[in-house]
Amino acid sequence: MLVHIRVVGPEHDLAGLRDYADIVAAPTADGAVLSCRVPDRAGLTGVVALLGDLGIAIADLQVVADPGPPDGDDTRRYGGRDAGA
Incomplete structure (x- = not known):
């Protein structure tokens, strides 16, 4: 499953995350x-x-269907302004 996570706040060393996951x-x-x-x-x-x-604030999380259906919404959103959409 492919996920897009929007994080906010002060700059973090995000390169180190690759040690834990494919990010x-x-x-x-x-x-x-x-x-x-x-x-x-x-x-x-x-x-x-x-x-x-790591103290990294998550503002939005989007699970992208992988692979997406050819004729429909291929995303689900959690948090942020689009919650429940």
Whole structure:
């Protein structure tokens, strides 16, 4: 499962996250967007716990269907303004 996690706050050394999971960070004006591939919900829980342990604030989390259906919404959002959408 592919996940995009938007984190905010002071700059963190996100390169070290690759030691724990398959994570790629793209800097933004207020933090970064992390893209990671996890095998299942337990793996996602581990990534979220790791970010919490490192003091990294999660602003939004988006699970991207992998692969997405050809004719429909291929994303689910958790947190942020689009919660429950």
